[in-house]
Amino acid sequence: MDYHHWNPVYEAILSDFGYPRAGDERARDRLAALLAGASTLDPESIDLAGRTVAVAGGGPSLYDDIDLAVEADAVVAASTAADRLLATGVEVDCVVTDLDKHSETVVRLTNGGTPVAIHAHGDNLGLVESTVPECDAAAVLPTTQAAPADGVANFGGFTDGDRAAFLADHLGGATLVFPGWSFDDPSVSAQKRRKLDWAERLLYWLERRRGERFDVLDGRRGGIDTSALPVE
Ligand SMILES: Nc1ncnc2c1ncn2[C@@H]1O[C@H](COP(=O)(O)OP(=O)(O)OP(=O)(O)O)[C@@H](O)[C@H]1O
Numbered sequence: 001m002d003y004h005h006w007n008p009v010y011e012a013i014l015s016d017f018g019y020p021r022a023g024d025e026r027a028r029d030r031l032a033a034l035l036a037g038a039s040t041l042d043p044e045s046i047d048l049a050g051r052t053v054a055v056a057g058g059g060p061s062l063y064d065d066i067d068l069a070v071e072a073d074a075v076v077a078a079s080t081a082a083d084r085l086l087a088t089g090v091e092v093d094c095v096v097t098d099l100d101k102h103s104e105t106v107v108r109l110t111n112g113g114t115p116v117a118i119h120a121h122g123d124n125l126g127l128v129e130s131t132v133p134e135c136d137a138a139a140v141l142p143t144t145q146a147a148p149a150d151g152v153a154n155f156g157g158f159t160d161g162d163r164a165a166f167l168a169d170h171l172g173g174a175t176l177v178f179p180g181w182s183f184d185d186p187s188v189s190a191q192k193r194r195k196l197d198w199a200e201r202l203l204y205w206l207e208r209r210r211g212e213r214f215d216v217l218d219g220r221r222g223g224i225d226t227s228a229l230p231v232e
C-alpha cells in the first residue's frame, strides 16, 4: 500500500475518531527512537508469498473456526488471537498488535524469535515505552498508521486485524482466510463496534484491490459504508 493511497482513508479515520495526527506521529517517532541502532525484522523474512494465510481475529468465533487456522499454510494473528491460538497448540507465523492486553506475550514471543509487528499510535505510547525495550528487536517489525519514517513501516490498515490482512497482502499471501472474525459480536463496547466497522470497510477495500472475495464479508457487502473508500 503506497502511503498516498492510504492517506485519504487515514484522514477519514482520524476525523471519525477525533484522533490528532500529531499523536500518531509522536508515537511513531518514539517507536523509531526506541529501536534506533538495532537491526529490526525484514518483513520479507515472513514467508507468506504464494500461501494461504489465516488472518486470525480476536472474536469469540476463533475456537469454532480453528480448522481454518490449522489448515492454512501460515497464520498471522491479530493481538490476543495469538495468545488463544498458542494456548490451543496452533503455531503463529507473525503477530500484529498495538500491545493492548498482551504485552507480556509480545515480549516472550519476540525473545523466542516469533515476528511481531508492533504498532505505535497516539493512544498506546505508554505501552510502547514499557514493552519495546524488553523485546528482541530482531523479531520486531515497527509500524505506524501515519506516514512511514525512520524504519517504521505503514502497510495500511487500522485495527490489529485488518492491519494483519494488509500485511499478508503486502507479503504476497495468495489467499486470505479469516478465523475469529465476528463483526456482529454483541459483547463489544460501542467504541470497539466503531473500530470493527472500520475493519470491515478496510477489508472490503482490500478484497477489491486484490480482486478477491473474502468469505468473512459474504452477506455483508450491501451494508458496508464505502463513502470514505477510494473508487478503485
Ligand atoms: N468480535 C471481535 N472482537 C474483537 N476483535 C475482533 C472481532 N472480530 C474481529 N476482530 C479483529 O480482531 C482483532 C484482534 O482483536 P482483540 O480484541 O484481540 O484486539 P484489540 O487489541 O482489542 O484490537 P484493536 O486494538 O485493534 O482494537 C481486532 O483488531 C479486529 O480487527
Ligand SMILES: Nc1nc2c(c(=O)[nH]1)N=C(CO)CN2
Pocket (backbone or CB within 6 Å): 019, 023, 024, 098, 121, 122, 123, 145, 158, 159, 160, 195
Ligand atoms: N490514535 C489511535 N489510533 C488507533 C487506536 C486508538 O485508540 N488511537 N486504536 C486502534 C485499534 O484499536 C488503532 N489505531
